[in-house]
Amino acid sequence: MKRSAGKRVGDAKAVSASRAPASNLSASKLIDAKIEELGDWRGEMLARLRALIKQADPQVVEEWKWGIPVWSHDGIISTGETYKNAVKMTFAKGAFLDDPDGLFNSSLGGRLRRTIDFKEGEKVNEKALKNLIRAAAALNKAGD
Secondary structure, eight states: OOEETTEETTSGGGSOTTTSOTTTSOHHHHHHHHHHHHOSHHHHHHHHHHHHHHHHOTTOEEEEETTEEEEESSSEEEEEEEOSSOEEEEETTGGGSOOTTOOOOBOTTOSSOEEEEEOTTOOOOHHHHHHHHHHHHHHHHHTO
16 A cells, blocks of 8 residues: 555545544544554554553543543543653543542643643553543542
């Protein structure tokens, strides 16, 4: 298959995930495309975070909103944003979550959201992150 600018031509995955209308591809396929489109450590990190989210909450729903991946269970748990120097998980109700392991490292002054910025080469505290994801889902389920 021909390649153009690192993307396969004539394949659904050749569509830029950031520009694809949500109605054309499922959220999961758009997330797959985004990971492939990144093609570097950010794609690997996003794929790893996605896997951890699914392990922590097997009932999580993948969505594509605002041009980014969103994971929900009775409300938004987290978004997955990619920037030049970071992959960011934004927890919609992070300000209301206990973070005993100190994972939140950005947007700490907000009244609602909290974020974790992952930089290239950083280790992920998988156990703590899964606990945070489970707590976010439980908070959503409680309706708080």
